[in-house]
Amino acid sequence: MTTNIIVTGGAGFIGNKLCEELLKNPNNRVICLDNNSTGREDNIEALKSNPRFTFIYHNVKDIFAIDQKFTRFITWHALHLRHNTNEIA
Numbered sequence: 001m002t003t004n005i006i007v008t009g010g011a012g013f014i015g016n017k018l019c020e021e022l023l024k025n026p027n028n029r030v031i032c033l034d035n036n037s038t039g040r041e042d043n044i045e046a047l048k049s050n051p052r053f054t055f056i057y058h059n060v061k062d063i064f065a066i067d068q069k070f071t072r073f074i075t076w077h078a079l080h081l082r083h084n085t086n087e088i089a
């Protein structure tokens with residue numbers, strides 16, 4: 001069974017490593033949300049060729065837009081990545 005996983009901050013220093021690890025499981029599909037405020041798309045360049053990986057430029061503060069973008073996914077798990085959540089951009 002496929003598991004859809006959203007990784008917020010997935011283009012960040014820690015987030016891109018988590019995306020990479022999650023994709024080692026062939027049952028996982030990873031959706032990386034990032035607004036590139038401190039992360040870089042370079043960090044996830046190698047993952048973009050994986051059909052189970054999707055990058056979406058998105059500010060996670062915009063919760064209503066998240067809902068609209070992900071209605072096509074039946075289930076998903078959100079993993080928020082930032083060592084200090086008080087500093088979210």
Ligand SMILES: NC(=O)c1ccc[n+]([C@@H]2O[C@H](COP(=O)([O-])OP(=O)(O)OC[C@H]3O[C@@H](n4cnc5c(N)ncnc54)[C@H](O)[C@@H]3O)[C@@H](O)[C@H]2O)c1
Nearest residue numbers: 009011012013014034035036037038039059060082083089
């Ligand atoms: N080369 C290195 O050793 C190195 C490099 C970078 C960071 N670090 C360390 O790593 C730690 C930080 O890593 P991290 O992964 O927690 O931070 P990070 O800044 O690398 O990752 C956070 C991610 O969250 C994203 N983000 C922030 N606000 C967002 C929002 N509103 N919507 C969507 N995305 C948003 C950022 O764009 C970024 O990609 C620190 O301790 C730092 O010193 C080390």
